[in-house]
Amino acid sequence: MDRRWGISVPLPELSLPEQRELIAELPDLGYTDVWSSEANGADAFTPLALASTWAPQLRLGTAIVPVYTRGPATLAMSAATMAAAAPGRFALGVGTSSNVIVERWNGIPFEEPYKRVRDTVRFLRKALRGEKVTESYDTFEVKGFTAGLVADPVPPVLVAALRPGMLKLAGREADGAIINWLSPEDVRAVVPHVQQGGPDKEVVARIFVMPDVDPETARGLARRHIAAYMNVPVYRAFHEWLGRDEFTPMWQAWDAGDRKAALAAIPDSVVDDLVVHGPAQYCRERVQQYVDNGVTTPAIALVAPGDPTEAVRALGLK
Template identity: 75%
Template sequence: MVTKVSAMTDKTTRRWGLTIPLDGISFDQQRRVIEELPDLGYTDVWSSEAGAGDAFTPLALASTWAPSLRLGTAIVPVYTRGPATLAMSAATLAAAAPGRFVLGVGTSSDVIVEKWNGIPFEEPFKRARDTLRFLRSALAGEKVSHEYDTFSVQGFRAGLVPDPVPPVLLAALRPGMLRLAGREADGAIVNWLSADDVRTVAPYVNEGGAGKEIAARIFVLPGMDADTSRAIGRRMIAAYMNVPVYRAFHEFLGRSDDFAAMWRLWAEGDRKGALEAIPDHVVDDLIVHGAPEKCREHVERYMDNGVTTPAIALLPSEDPAPMIRALAPR
């Protein structure tokens, strides 16, 4: 069966994405902001699925509010939806926005999968690999009967086959997953890394061949002073870097010494001390902050080093529109 697959990223298009829903305002009030994005130069909106909204509903609304935007999930966990349900959700949105949808999946974390959803967080590499292989077949309309290592599917054939089939990206941090994203997906989704760290992770993805997409969620706090930005950034960093998968990621990136004191104090229950132990230079590397023009230049450094699609994630605000306008690409 020959299947047409939508292009991951138009090489003539310089992508500039935004994470939705926007924090700080109700989603029903975000239409006016999203409608304005294409005129400002934004090309993409990317959703996520952790402890707030689901990944697909915001994109479905955005697809009608701004019909030119590309829509991406970053990410949908591969554990919390069954394989067939995940394929059906993706096919529905891909059919509603032909050629404009990118399915980003990932293993998520033990907190979300196991503690919040009661699903064993077992063999994440194999689960990601098996899900990618299943999605390739299912989204193409093939009948799937297969015993994968981490789940079994018997006799599934999608009743809705999108044309074109959406590309699939895999969230990845360390070499094994990054190589898997390049080998069996259309690219990778990364986050919580510096612009310079992109040079470390991108080659693993690009081993899989030319044209791989690398989308990055980049946390941006524009227009506030350095002390306030760093205080907010420290809280965000501590919340993530004490999750095992992110700790291992930054050990791989070479930040063991930078985070040693924070990890020790956090384990001892000294939360205040742990936050204070995070060096300024680490916050400045992982959180984009400062004047909007400087923030734009910082995001562009990610792209210079190998990110093809930045997905800016803004600090919550009562009115994010001024920030979004200020961060619009040149």
Template identity: 60%
Template sequence: MSRWGLTIPLMGVPLAAHRDIVEGLAGLGYTDAWSAESNGTDAFTPLALASQWAPDLRLGPAIVPVYTRGPALLAQQAATLADLAPGRFVLGLGTSSQVIVERWNAIPFTEPYQRVRDTLRFLRRALAGEKVTDEALGVSGFRLDNPPKTPPPIVLAALRPGMLRLAAREADGAITNWLAPQDVGTVRSAFGTEKELIARIFVCPTSNAEEARTLGRRLIAAYLTVPVYAAFHEWLGRGERLAAMNEAWAAGDRRAALDAIPDDVVDDLVVHGPPDACRERVRAYVEAGLDTPILAVLPNGELSIPDAVSALAPR
């Protein structure tokens, strides 16, 4: 069986209320818990808690932006998690997006490929306990006081061929997002088959297709109008299907943008239906070449989030 991950924190569940849920994940068949970082919790705190609540889970952020922390602080936080969960922590790195980096954090979103590459190389050396000077990053003479006994694997967020090839050459795997099972082969064609491919998959376990599609449209409009995701779907061949959404969004007409997203695009990119059908759809990603699906459970009127976590567990 492939790995079977869950996104934490769960939507609508306070972080302090996660203990019982996280403690039970391994017993349900989940192997991984992966955090995220946008405008909710930070990426590391939920994993620090989970490292103590669930000693059998693999843990990772999907992803930590390389811009919003200095290289030394990234190394410190990664080393801390590697110490809390020795052999079970994976560091997920990526560029994030212009919205998060520039609009929300007032940091220039420049040379993303180079920034990810240079940060990856710096962290390899720092987490191995070396003293590092890196002119490209502006780092001079940094060394961790307590490098981890087991340096964590590093996986890169990668949406298009350039970053996928970098992940294949220099990282331990790649993380992707917002794709359909039929897109996995396209990603693998650029990334290769030798290293782990991870993807977050949005899952709404409900028989109410209209409810799921309404929520799915909101998420698709919020994400896929961002330039990095728009370019990703252009590469995947979905650009024409999303053109009307992007045009309406650029014109400031949010309602028209939502209405312009075809049902079949929502059905491709958001897993929905009864839990058994959702589970089979996630398995279709694995059959297409995905190693680790990370379920992001969406709220709905039929199942509470905790009940959905149980219902979607691998059987």
């Protein structure tokens, strides 16, 4: 497999139209992929549609689209449309998202997440091939759906996964896994579960990076990101499984309602494990460690404020 070097879009601090020139420059900087996400900002598909015309050489992927917030047929149509617009260059990443996004923001019960992802992947496999689907899954029912648009080739489907059950599902029933909020060393604990489904499975990692930001500023920003994520149940369970006991004081303070103490309780060593910061050359080397430990596609996510142009250029491979 050719070396992949991805970045998350949309890029921070720039409007979508303002990103055109920088995204068009990405292939010349050594980037091969752009990966979108979907929480409370841009939707997952529009930035990729723009990137597909601004930089036709780039591979495009969603990391991720929640399986709850679109109906199964609508999700299949969105994926097929994007795959048809960029033939052979699109990968669909799906996942549970979190109870915050699904329940609190969208008013949808966050129930049976493992089964919902499994059922969605099974449906998508058929729907994206153009098969007529009439089936009662455990978490939803589809009656007589046939996609009117079938992309050639059919896009691969990847699953966002954290712990063994979902990681094994990603390897067994999908084309690979999407992982995030872990250190390069943690990758060694995660990837073997995916590879039980085959050694050729893709592993995409969203890696949070702040190049050329001084340590004090970087750690202060990173702590806020870490606290926001690691107190969400799915991420807390993930790091409990990884054995990251250093989070226990933070969790205790957070549960007690003391947000200031929770931030202060996150050790520098954990910040440095989970968020890549320092000189750009060090950041590139640190991202490469993820690849050396089993990630096939790094997707750099810039988290420092300000114009991202210089950071994007500094982290490029060319």
